[in-house]
């Protein structure tokens with residue numbers, strides 16, 4: 376018999392995964408060319424050349440004992456030093472080798488951070504719409520999630536005034552995901568500074584740090600002339616969760632890191648605790664193969680023009696079909712308004728035309744819909760008729 380605390384995870388499932396599975400069934404029934412899967416975020420561009428060169432290098436030139444043995448819990452020193460140097464070069468001098476803890480993606484980075492910050496009954500705050508796993512992960516540590524309502528009028532930017540309303544002494548961390556899944560927004564410096572002001576005030580009032588967990592798997596995926604702010608420049612108590620799942624197109628390799636800037640409150644204790652949580656949560660360390668690959672590919676990213684073309688064409692198709700959409704600035708998601716208040720009704724109508732979309736309620740923002748445009752460009756062009764048909768149903 377499974378534990379009571381596990382039941383909600385099993386029963387809740389994941390709407391995105393469900394849609395993905397449904398898509399496979401639909402492809403069997405209707406033919407793959409008549410199904411347009413905009414549900415999951417599985418990147419389709421190939422990793423850059425440096426990744427393949429690193430693979431060849433590690434399999435032909437390196438000592439297998441180094442490649443396959445247990446590293447220390449935080450990862451290879453050379454990888455951590457290379458990541459710290461790269462961050463310092465790009466964003467200013469915030470990191471030492473000890474600041475970087477290699478992890479199985481941003482997901483695992485957030486989990487070890489939560490393990491270090493949350494006691495049972497503590498809370499994290501998130502801005503809707505938000506990546507739904509945050510709340511599940513917090514629940515693993517018997518912590519609650521408080522949701523700041525979506526700021527639709529201001530393009531879904533984080534709303535500092537609303538954040539203030541949900542803060543109390545049990546809130547230990549706030550998650551910010553920029554560029555954002557699902558809205559594709561890149562947050563303005565003004566909004567982030569306002570959030571930082573509110574948090575500094577609350578830290579003083581409650582007498583303990585409130586960390587920002589800066590979830591940055593899409594940091595490099597930017598399509599407009601807008602800076603992705605580096606949060607440690609704005610707020611000292613920031614911990615970064617990064618991933619190469621998207622920037623190098625290798626989500627299955629499970630590789631990322633947690634980074635604690637020197638100036639964050641209790642940074643030394645935190646770094647030690649993060650290393651200990653790699654151990655006590657059972658992963659022990661990130662993949663050694665993937666560490667070697669990213670160390671040798673730090674200056675590269677996938678071809679961004681692939682996503683940019685997808686973003687432009689999907690935006691055109693969706694808006695020409697009559698929908699109100701937000702032009703993606705970064706990440707690889709198009710966020711658009713459901714033509715009816717209950718977006719589940721629209722999701723079903725879209726499914727009849729072969730379109731698989733994710734309901735906004737999966738991100739705590741009903742009335743909106745997410746389309747992930749990391750699939751092939753051909754699929755996006757093929758889906759135009761389906762969007763037109765479903766648009767006609769609502770807009771005539």
Ligand code: PLP
Nearest residue numbers: 416480481482506552556618620
């Ligand atoms: N955070 C956000 C906002 C995401 O969209 C994802 C994956 O899609 C993750 C974290 C986890 O990514 P990974 O664990 O592959 O790095």
